[in-house]
Amino acid sequence: MKRLVNLTVNGTARELAVEPRRTLLALLREDLGLTGTKQGCAEGDCGACAVLLDGEPVNACLVLALEAAGCEVLTIEGVAADGTLDPLQQAFIDAGAVQCGFCTPGMVLVARALLARHAAPTPREVRHAIAGNLCRCTGYQKIEDAILLAARRRAAGGTP
Amino acid sequence: MSGGFDVLGGRGPRVDAVEKVTGRAQYTDDLTRPGLLHGALLQSPYAHARLVRLDTSRAERLPGVAAVLTARNTPRVPYGVSPARYDEQLFAGDRVRFIGDEIAAVAAVDLDTAAEALSLIRVEYEPLEPVLDALTAREPDRPQIHEAYARNVCAQVEQHFGDVDAARAGAYLVRQDRLSSKMQNAAFLEPQAALAEVDGRGRLTIWSSTQVPHYLQRTVAMVLGLAERDVHVVMPRVGGGFGAKASASAMELATCLLAQRTGRPTKTVFSREQVFLHGRSRHQFWHTMTTGVDREGRLLFLDHEALLDGGAAASFGIATIYYAGSLLGAPYRLRSMRYRGVRVVTNKPPCGAQRGHGGVHARALFETQLDRIAEELGLDPIELRLRNVMAAGETTCNDLAMSSLGMRECLEAVRDRSGWQPRAPRPAAPRAVAAEPDGLRPAGSSAGGNGNPLGVPISAVVRGRGVACGFFVSGAGYPIYRSRTPHASVVVRLDETGGGVEVQSAVAEIGQGCETVLATIAAEVLGVPVAAVRVRSGDTDLGLDLGAYSSRTTLMAGHAVKAAAEHVRDQVLAVVATALGVPPATLALRGALVLAAGAPVVSEAIRTEYVKEHRGWNLGLAGPHLTFAEAARLAFLERGPVVGTGLYRPPALGGSFKGAAVGTSPAYGCSAQIAEVRVDLDTGQVTLERVVAAHDCGRAINLTQVEGQMHGCVSMGVGEALFEEVVFGADGRIQNPSLADYRIPTALDVPPIEAIVVESDEPNGPFGAKEVGEGGIMPTIPAVLNAIYDATGVRVEELPASPERILAALRRDGGA
Ligand code: FES
Ligand code: FES
Numbered sequence: 021m022k023r024l025v026n027l028t029v030n031g032t033a034r035e036l037a038v039e040p041r042r043t044l045l046a047l048l049r050e051d052l053g054l055t056g057t058k059q060g061c062a063e064g065d066c067g068a069c070a071v072l073l074d075g076e077p078v079n080a081c082l083v084l085a086l087e088a089a090g091c092e093v094l095t096i097e098g099v100a101a102d103g104t105l106d107p108l109q110q111a112f113i114d115a116g117a118v119q120c121g122f123c124t125p126g127m128v129l130v131a132r133a134l135l136a137r138h139a140a141p142t143p144r145e146v147r148h149a150i151a152g153n154l155c156r157c158t159g160y161q162k163i164e165d166a167i168l169l170a171a172r173r174r175a176a177g178g179t180p
Numbered sequence: 181m182s183g184g185f186d187v188l189g190g191r192g193p194r195v196d197a198v199e200k201v202t203g204r205a206q207y208t209d210d211l212t213r214p215g216l217l218h219g220a221l222l223q224s225p226y227a228h229a230r231l232v233r234l235d236t237s238r239a240e241r242l243p244g245v246a247a248v249l250t251a252r253n254t255p256r257v258p259y260g261v262s263p264a265r266y267d268e269q270l271f272a273g274d275r276v277r278f279i280g281d282e283i284a285a286v287a288a289v290d291l292d293t294a295a296e297a298l299s300l301i302r303v304e305y306e307p308l309e310p311v312l313d314a315l316t317a318r319e320p321d322r323p324q325i326h327e328a329y330a331r332n333v334c335a336q337v338e339q340h341f342g343d344v345d346a347a348r349a350g351a352y353l354v355r356q357d358r359l360s361s362k363m364q365n366a367a368f369l370e371p372q373a374a375l376a377e378v379d380g381r382g383r384l385t386i387w388s389s390t391q392v393p394h395y396l397q398r399t400v401a402m403v404l405g406l407a408e409r410d411v412h413v414v415m416p417r418v419g420g421g422f423g424a425k426a427s428a429s430a431m432e433l434a435t436c437l438l439a440q441r442t443g444r445p446t447k448t449v450f451s452r453e454q455v456f457l458h459g460r461s462r463h464q465f466w467h468t469m470t471t472g473v474d475r476e477g478r479l480l481f482l483d484h485e486a487l488l489d490g491g492a493a494a495s496f497g498i499a500t501i502y503y504a505g506s507l508l509g510a511p512y513r514l515r516s517m518r519y520r521g522v523r524v525v526t527n528k529p530p531c532g533a534q535r536g537h538g539g540v541h542a543r544a545l546f547e548t549q550l551d552r553i554a555e556e557l558g559l560d561p562i563e564l565r566l567r568n569v570m571a572a573g574e575t576t577c578n579d580l581a582m583s584s585l586g587m588r589e590c591l592e593a594v595r596d597r598s599g600w601q602p603r604a605p606r607p608a609a610p611r612a613v614a615a616e617p618d619g620l621r622p623a624g625s626s627a628g629g630n631g632n633p634l635g636v637p638i639s640a641v642v643r644g645r646g647v648a649c650g651f652f653v654s655g656a657g658y659p660i661y662r663s664r665t666p667h668a669s670v671v672v673r674l675d676e677t678g679g680g681v682e683v684q685s686a687v688a689e690i691g692q693g694c695e696t697v698l699a700t701i702a703a704e705v706l707g708v709p710v711a712a713v714r715v716r717s718g719d720t721d722l723g724l725d726l727g728a729y730s731s732r733t734t735l736m737a738g739h740a741v742k743a744a745a746e747h748v749r750d751q752v753l754a755v756v757a758t759a760l761g762v763p764p765a766t767l768a769l770r771g772a773l774v775l776a777a778g779a780p781v782v783s784e785a786i787r788t789e790y791v792k793e794h795r796g797w798n799l800g801l802a803g804p805h806l807t808f809a810e811a812a813r814l815a816f817l818e819r820g821p822v823v824g825t826g827l828y829r830p831p832a833l834g835g836s837f838k839g840a841a842v843g844t845s846p847a848y849g850c851s852a853q854i855a856e857v858r859v860d861l862d863t864g865q866v867t868l869e870r871v872v873a874a875h876d877c878g879r880a881i882n883l884t885q886v887e888g889q890m891h892g893c894v895s896m897g898v899g900e901a902l903f904e905e906v907v908f909g910a911d912g913r914i915q916n917p918s919l920a921d922y923r924i925p926t927a928l929d930v931p932p933i934e935a936i937v938v939e940s941d942e943p944n945g946p947f948g949a950k951e952v953g954e955g956g957i958m959p960t961i962p963a964v965l966n967a968i969y970d971a972t973g974v975r976v977e978e979l980p981a982s983p984e985r986i987l988a989a990l991r992r993d994g995g996a
Contacts, residue, residue: 055210056203058419060369061452065919068369087419096203109201113193116884119892120691121200122369122419128201147927154421154919156368157691158888159895160927 025089029054030098031067038085045069045080047088048095054151056096056125060154067153068127071095079152098126099132108170115166119157126153131167140171187945188704191884194696195715196417196689205417208373208389209449216375217246219435219448220294222284222301223457224276227310227527227912228323231274231283237301239286239306242300244293245560246442250284250315250416251275253717254437257403261427261532262393263661265334267326268530270403270994276305277325277492278443278527279913280457285434302958306739310912312462314489317524319870325492325525327858334494335501335523341509341577342516342890347481348489351475352474355553358469359545361979362905363489364462367924368532371450372458374432376439384440388432391421392727395660397720398528399428400436403682411436415718421690422896424460426729427495431458437945455918456906463500464489465541471549476740477557477564481516482508483485486542488523489531496532497523499656499842503538506843508546509576511587511651511850512568517577527912533729535896536957540576541979544901547648547962551969555743560602560968561647563810569649572940579835584942585849586876590852591649591938593874598854603970631843640861643869646966647980649852650958654878654951655732666827667732669723670740672702672748674822678813680708683715683744687737688728692953697734698741699862700881702914705745707769731951732755735847736828738946743826751822755815756806759786772808780805786814798996846944849955851875855893856931856962858972866968866982868931872897875956876938887935894933897960899925903980 022037033089036051045051048054048071062081062155069080071126072094099106111117118124127150131164134141134149143147147160155163198207215459251271258266272283284301288294295554311317311325317332325332327562348354374388384406390396393413401408420426431448438446450458486504490497536543554564569587576582594600623780660664671684683702689695699713706713706763716722725737749769756774757764760783767773775781781805790810791799801807836845856870871894880886905925907915941948961979969975974989 037749050211054203055206058207059209060371060419061919063452063812063918065452065918067895070296075536096201098775100202105198105201112201113197116191116888118194118197118200118232119888120369120420121205121417122691124200127755134638143932148746149322150927152754153924154369154924155925156422157892158192158924159891159930159933159935160892162884164927 023087027088027090028092031094031120032102035097038179040084040086042085043081044083044088047085048080054095054097061121067130068123070127070129070153072133075133075136077133094129099128101164104172107173111166111170111173112140115162115169117162117166118156123145123153123155123172127155134167135171138176143168181983185704186707187710188881189883192710192882193405194693194885195710195976196695197698204280207370207417207419208375208387210389211375211416213377213445215444217287217289217438217442217444218291218294219287219438219446220284220291220298221282221431221434222298224279224281225273226305226307226314227277229305229306229309231276231291231303233302233304234283234791236284238300239297242287242293242297242517245297246286246287246299246444246731247438247489248286249434249437249441255403255405255497256838257426259399259403260494261496261660262494262498265498266677267328267494271431276508278529280529282494286440287438287442289930300651307811312528312908312912315592318378319525325527328634329425329525329577332524333522334490334525335498337505337519337521339505339519339578339837339839341807344483344516344518345514347473351480352475353556354470354472355549355552356470357545357549358467358977359541359548359554359713359979360466360977361464361541363464363531363905364534364776364900364904365456365922366422366424366461367919367922368420368422368424371455372425372429372431373447373449373450374435375445375447376436378439378443383410383412384436385414385517385934386432386436387414387416389418389425390415391418391425391690391728392427393686393688393718393720394724394726396428396432397491400433404436404440412744413720415688421728422535422616423610425690425726426533427460429458441911451800453917456914456922459491459530459625460495460532462534463497464529465504467542467545469545469549471553473553477559477567479512479514479715480912482514483518484508484542486521488521489528490523490525491528492525493530500533500538502839502842504542506578507539507652508542509578509843510571510582510650510848511585513570513574514577521981523763528908536954537868537891539652540886540957540961543650543958544961544965547579547959548975551966556958557775559925561603562591562600563636565649565872569665578843579840580843580848584878584940584941585848585850586938587649587651587850589938590876592849593938594852594854594872595648597934597936600854604801609679641858642971643856643858644855644962644969644971645854646970647852647854648959648966649850649954649961651848651850652850652951652955652958653730653843653844654735654847654945656730656828657830657844657846659726664767666724668725668737668740669825670737670744670829671723671740671826672744674748674812674815676816676821678816679809681708681713683741685737685741686715686720686723686734687717688725688941689717690728692728692889692940694728694733696885697738697881701738701741701875702745704747705742706808708772731954732952734892734949735945738949740826741945746822747824747826748822751819752811752815756811756817759783759814769808774808774811782806783790786810821873845951847878847942847949849875849877851955851959853959853963855967857967857971859968859986861972864986865991866981866986868898868964872934873956874936874938875952876940877952878945879941880939881949882935883937886937886952889934890935890956893954893956894960895925895930897957898964901961901979901981903982905980948967
């Protein structure tokens with residue numbers, strides 16, 4: 021039996037009818053076509069499906085769509101919504117933090133939540149923040165570099 | 181930029197970076213098609229069983245099910261990786277050989293229906309005794325898994341270069357050491373996925389997460405009985421492969437057949453558990469090495485025996501077993517080498533290639549053994565290595581020609597960067613004791629916190645550092661099937677409108693950055709910014725490329741794209757030369773301009789025509805000088821489509837002995853690393869504090885990407901050294917088929933990595949470039965093991981060096 025759920029995704033209010041056991045990940049990828057959120061395990065182990073739920077990182081594969089009712093969801097598609105890259109996205113590009121890119125959407129969102137809390141995180145804080153997001157390609161070094169670069173650029177006043 | 185290049189050797193962004201940071205990059209599971217069906221596989225729950233009865237009738241009747249496939253209604257065509265060992269067939273016939281062996285596939289309107297259909301398939305199994313222990317798999321009383329493999333021996337190798345026995349007689353010091361490992365999983369983030377569709381002309385397209393579109397095309401054509409021209413393989417973005425996606429899978433073949441039978445597009449996506457059941461990652465190895473040196477520590481011989489657990493099929497394993505031997509031929513001058521390898525089959529998921537194919541654990545043992553030899557000789561381990569490293573121009577005893585080799589430079593670079601102090605002969609007890617203010621106690625005081633007045637648990641932490649080297653091929657010298665086929669072909673085509681450059685090829689971009697490499701080389705040759713170059717890749721309609729394996733793409737497709745871009749450049753310059761009335765040889769392309777005798781030129785005629793054609797448009801012409809865009813447009817006007825082609829075929833390489841093909845390469849990369857670890861003597865926990873890595877990649881095409889590959893190599897090596905292990909139960913079931921239980925390194929496990937790019941000029945590489953994607957993993961495991969020994973005084977002889985194994989070694993050898 022489907023149920024109605026109302027939520028805001030990337031700034032747009034949505035009303036959808038979903039099966040109670042449908043995950044937020046399935047809602048985003050299949051119902052809304054927002055395939056930037058990735059499924060690496062469907063078990064909460066990899067972080068590829070990370071999105072921000074009311075500003076907090078969650079693994080969308082572990083959240084039921086109904087649990088997100090009334091929430092604001094930010095996916096990677098909403099990060100550069102007006103067509104200009106977010107400073108974090110630019111930093112990921114500049115620092116070479118992207119290889120296969122499968123972990124990248126989740127990494128960018130988790131980093132965004134970190135920088136919202138800590139404008140100037142230490143390398144250690146960065147590592148802790150992304151510890152739930154697996155990356156098999158980069159060894160994390162350049163991801164850390166990217167997040168610190170974004171923080172530095174923001175502190176230097178280059179960006180809002 | 182190095183060496184007078186404009187874009188080569190820089191730090192420009194990846195060409196696919198924007199789409200990947202914005203979520204626009206599309207991977208196979210992101211694709212859909214009208215009328216899409218969902219495929220699912222029925223896989224064996226038994227490691228070894230006879231299929232007594234298989235009844236699919238109820239599944240076929242379930243509404244929403246479009247097709248059910250089994251061995252009974254599909255082609256029985258053997259396939260695999262090496263043509264001499266085609267031992268796989270789509271769907272089990274009368275026998276299943278591992279948990280996960282495919283029995284049937286269904287296509288249904290949605291995944292729930294597909295799952296229900298699978299549950300309605302009745303299978304009666306007669307369980308057989310499984311062969312799970314590779315060490316005893318050859319014993320005469322063991323069941324035989326494949327008819328073709330008597331005593332379960334899938335492959336056996338004997339090679340002898342020089343005279344090991346004579347060398348042994350003259351050796352000053354001879355050591356024998358062992359190391360074994362566990363089966364591993366590549367654990368890329370994107371599970372395998374495939375979407376297949378047959379178009380109105382009957383042509384099959386498969387979008388797949390493969391890393392070998394060409395071999396997938398051949399295998400699909402062969403198994404389905406189609407002409408190769410009727411099979412079109414396309415790679416969407418791929419989320420890592422590392423080797424395990426380098427062979428056609430039953431899932432891909434089943435998806436193609438489902439699409440063919442139903443006439444509807446069908447998509448199948450692996451769960452994470454299925455990634456583990458499918459396997460095709462690192463083998464389990466047992467290595468024994470006997471090595472002799474003279475009084476000065478010069479290597480005289482290596483006598484090497486290896487046993488490989490290959491799982492239930494040959495897969496890539498024939499190459500694996502040869503690589504396990506041949507990749508020890510360098511980077512040290514080794515006068516003689518004997519190698520005896522056996523690969524057995526067992527009732528486990530088949531093993532295949534994984535980053536550093538076949539050579540990683542052999543290298544780990546050899547490099548730890550070198551440390552032991554150095555210690556016995558009272559030599560610093562770096563000094564021992566420096567006494568033995570080869571130099572460019574030398575050839576190994578197994579006929580590998582080191583056309584460039586910055587091995588000494590790499591070793592010296594990590595030594596100097598890390599602040600390595602030449603090592604005095606170590607005392608019996610652990611050294612590098614940390615007595616830290618935060619309650620850490622020096623090693624050697626009583627363990628377990630006795631005598632601690634507050635009763636607060638305290639721990640003993642010791643530190644150590646270790647060094648190791650390695651080398652790797654820049655592409656396999658021969659294709660997997662016997663052929664004189666070029667290994668890579670590339671087309672460069674200039675936009676008819678002028679200015680744009682398109683590179684068309686079938687190279688496999690799996691995250692390693694080969695599109696950026698191709699774009700950079702084309703941009704360098706054509707004197708345009710990298711951003712002017714579009715790369716289309718991973719599409720068998722666009723060219724031939726053998727795929728992303730053996731670290732071949734930069735060198736091989738790099739040559740092809742360079743040739744194709746030069747071909748285009750020459751056509752453009754010929755047209756411009758005629759228009760300007762100057763000899764073509766005086767012209768060049770640089771900075772998006774045409775240069776004559778090194779200076780920008782002005783051509784009223786060309787400019788006028790170009791501006792007239794575009795009346796009213798803002799053309800972005802910055803100055804009066806003749807641009808690449810104008811020249812390209814003129815070339816089209818004068819002679820039609822400007823298309824350049826290039827191909828690469830390696831020269832004849834290597835010796836003529838059996839197996840000589842594996843390990844030969846046009847060029848070899850090499851690397852050295854120093855790892856610094858902290859070991860908790862109470863828990864056995866190892867923490868990496870720092871890795872200093874140097875890699876000779878020839879000329880770097882893009883420095884940032886070279887570093888990225890080095891980091892990725894170290895990261896995977898850290899996981900393999902410390903915790904990665906596919907664990908099997910007594911029934912052959914994988915106990916940890918998830919990313920929670922099969923632990924790969926997190927951001928907290930990988931230490932800061934200092935990557936030093938050592939550039940050499942490789943004569944056989946495009947612009948002097950060679951590999952970096954795999955060679956960088958070679959030193960990691962032994963550097964970590966040597967550091968653990970330096971810290972604790974104990975050697976772990978079974979990988980991964982988990983806390984349990986370290987504690988056991990400490991108890992055994994009394995390190996602390
Ligand atoms: S897909 Fe959600 S954590 Fe892996
Ligand atoms: S870039 Fe491939 S998993 Fe992170």
